[in-house]
Amino acid sequence: MKDQNATVVTFLGTGTSTGVPVVACNCDVCASKDPRDKRLRTSVMVRHKGKTFIIDCGPDFRVQMLNNHVDDIDAILFTHSHRDHIAGLDDVRGFNYILNKRIAMYGQQNVLDFITTSFPYIFANKRYFGTPQVDLIPLDGNPVIIEKVKIVPIKVYHYKEIIFGYRFDDFTYITDASHIDDEEIEKVKGTRILVVNALRNSPHISHFSLQQAIELSKRIHPEQTYFVHMSHFIGKHAELEKNLPAGMHLAYDGLQITLA
Numbered sequence: 001m002k003d004q005n006a007t008v009v010t011f012l013g014t015g016t017s018t019g020v021p022v023v024a025c026n027c028d029v030c031a032s033k034d035p036r037d038k039r040l041r042t043s044v045m046v047r048h049k050g051k052t053f054i055i056d057c058g059p060d061f062r063v064q065m066l067n068n069h070v071d072d073i074d075a076i077l078f079t080h081s082h083r084d085h086i087a088g089l090d091d092v093r094g095f096n097y098i099l100n101k102r103i104a105m106y107g108q109q110n111v112l113d114f115i116t117t118s119f120p121y122i123f124a125n126k127r128y129f130g131t132p133q134v135d136l137i138p139l140d141g142n143p144v145i146i147e148k149v150k151i152v153p154i155k156v157y158h159y160k161e162i163i164f165g166y167r168f169d170d171f172t173y174i175t176d177a178s179h180i181d182d183e184e185i186e187k188v189k190g191t192r193i194l195v196v197n198a199l200r201n202s203p204h205i206s207h208f209s210l211q212q213a214i215e216l217s218k219r220i221h222p223e224q225t226y227f228v229h230m231s232h233f234i235g236k237h238a239e240l241e242k243n244l245p246a247g248m249h250l251a252y253d254g255l256q257i258t259l260a
């Protein structure tokens with residue numbers, strides 16, 4: 001059923017930390033009837049060489065697993081420790097219970113440390129019955145082999161903090177970046193599909209604007225670029241999509257792309 005050689009990317013969420021619609025907001029975007037304007041917190045699923053990786057595990061993780069009928073995962077990779085990227089971690093329990101296996105989670109040591117202090121009951125010596133069963137495995141920034149898949153961390157700045165994007169052969173995923181050094185951009189060149197964050201139209205201290213994301217895409221020059229981590233300030237999907245340069249798109253929740 002699954003083509004073992006194809007890389008399949010599923011956008012589980014494409015919204016910024018608030019999600020879209022924003023609670024209590026009645027703006028045009030939040031009131032939109034277009035399902036592409038409804039954005040869960042940013043996360044992606046990458047099926048590569050027969051393995052399933054989830055990047056980030058935000059507060060919508062449970063719904064994202066259900067919406068996309070995800071019945072098994074091999075690992076979760078974290079980009080950074082902000083709440084909208086880790087808050088759903090408790091819901092890996094379903095995989096623990098149903099598949100009877102632990103879930104491996106990878107990220108920078110400081111991210112894993114933050115997870116340990118944020119979810120103390122998971123890592124306590126005396127654990128309550130039924131808490132998540134997870135293994136935390138640190139990444140040092142060098143390329144790694146996980147489940148026989150080579151993954152290259154890409155170091156990007158989220159304001160002053162260095163966080164990770166990830167490259168899998170022809171696919172690169174970067175979220176929450178506001179700056180990327182030239183040598184890290186070199187590591188991304190040659191990728192066929194680029195995902196990068198684009199918060200809104202005006203500049204922001206810790207996230208690329210849409211214009212900055214477009215400029216980054218022009219430097220890297222992939223076949224296709226998809227923007228994620230959008231806020232309601234960016235506008236409506238259908239209107240924005242018409243005006244983007246060739247090969248560039250706003251991602252939306254549930255969008256799936258296949259690289260043969």
Ligand SMILES: [Zn+2]
Pocket residue numbers: 016017082084085176229
């Ligand atoms: Zn974020």
Ligand SMILES: [Zn+2]
Pocket residue numbers: 021022025026027028029030031232
């Ligand atoms: Zn709004």
